[in-house]
């Protein structure tokens with residue numbers, strides 16, 4: 001099986017090394033000999049720590065896709081173009097494609113899956129969500145007969161690393177971000193991670209596969225972690241919760257709609273997702289008969305991601321040899337539940353004046369908007385008094401109306417402490 005590789009950066013170079021190390025063992029086990037015959041990069045002179053034969057490295061992506069000596073394409077360049085055109089062309093030529101490109105699939109997944117089905121070759125993408133964790137295939141194949149109600153994932157290692165450090169060291173967001181950048185867990189420009197663009201792309205792909213729906217990154221309600229404070233985390237901890245950035249895809253409104261969202265959430269310490277620390281990822285799936293499942297491991301990094309790519313390559317090679325391919329089915333546009341119409345429990349932490357009548361005024365607002373309170377406590381006294389409430393399950397729009405009204409009460413100095421409670 002002659003492989004054409006598009007991109008040879010973190011993932012691509014790790015993939016080349018894995019193939020070199022394991023080709024003999026894979027051939028013995030599967031009867032398929034893998035070889036990398038052409039590699040497209042931007043800068044062929046860059047040192048990649050690889051001993052590639054002369055003539056293998058090229059700068060023209062099409063030269064790899066069109067090469068009659070290439071049987072199968074691995075796309076690990078990233079970005080929309082030229083990856084989209086290259087994958088479409090390869091599938092059109094009957095060449096299976098393995099990709100790790102979450103940005104592309106979160107924009108054009110349904111289109112790409114349609115092309116793959118029409119051409120009758122594989123488009124496999126285990127590495128695109130949660131790096132080395134085998135989770136897409138179980139969702140697509142093992143759980144095919146299982147109506148999935150909800151999938152919740154910790155799918156961004158950088159933000160989980162930051163939140164873990166904030167939780168365990170009581171440190172502030174800015175300090176931990178700088179430490180994460182120094183250790184290589186966060187990019188110099190961390191926006192894609194901390195503002196949850198990366199997690200939103202992965203949420204869209206998860207929702208597409210779990211619900212056979214055409215879900216795109218722009219459909220996903222997105223809130224990052226930049227507003228989470230050490231004080232929020234301390235309050236959550238005292239009440240028995242940890243704060244995690246969750247990607248949530250769930251059936252709503254009697255299963256007629258989907259809610260897709262990424263936001264910080266308070267998760268009970270007893271929930272399996274609460275134990276996912278540092279840069280690890282996990283995906284928690286709730287099925288009807290199977291109950292709860294959790295997939296856990298390294299969600300990024302060259303080696304884990306290349307491992308997922310290699311598994312897909314072997315599958316695609318076996319399928320190509322047999323003249324078969326994995327079916328992806330049809331993906332139709334679903335109706336989405338706006339965030340305002342979702343329901344959740346909420347933690348509200350209000351900085352208040354320490355004077356008689358404050359609690360009465362606040363509970364009056366809750367009553368006006370039909371939000372009932374599960375727990376309440378006062379933290380601090382005098383100037384530092386804070387009232388902390390956890391609501392029963394309430395509609396998001398009602399809770400937002402409460403927050404707007406609190407701001408106008410006079411006795412509430414600050415009503416910024418707002419976080420959804422998930423997984424109780």
Ligand SMILES: NC(=O)c1ccc[n+]([C@@H]2O[C@H](COP(=O)([O-])OP(=O)(O)OC[C@H]3O[C@@H](n4cnc5c(N)ncnc54)[C@H](OP(=O)(O)O)[C@@H]3O)[C@@H](O)[C@H]2O)c1
Nearest residue numbers: 007008009010011040041042043076077078100101300301
């Ligand atoms: N890194 C991870 O942990 C991880 C995890 C899961 C999924 N992924 C996905 O895997 C893909 C690759 O990630 P990465 O971290 O390996 O990226 P990377 O280190 O930036 O590597 C990208 C590679 O693609 C090449 N390239 C980019 N545009 C090209 C073009 N127009 N023509 C030819 N070559 C081009 C680059 O060439 P030069 O080397 O010459 O610049 C480089 O070799 C992305 O889709 C990413 O989202 C990555």
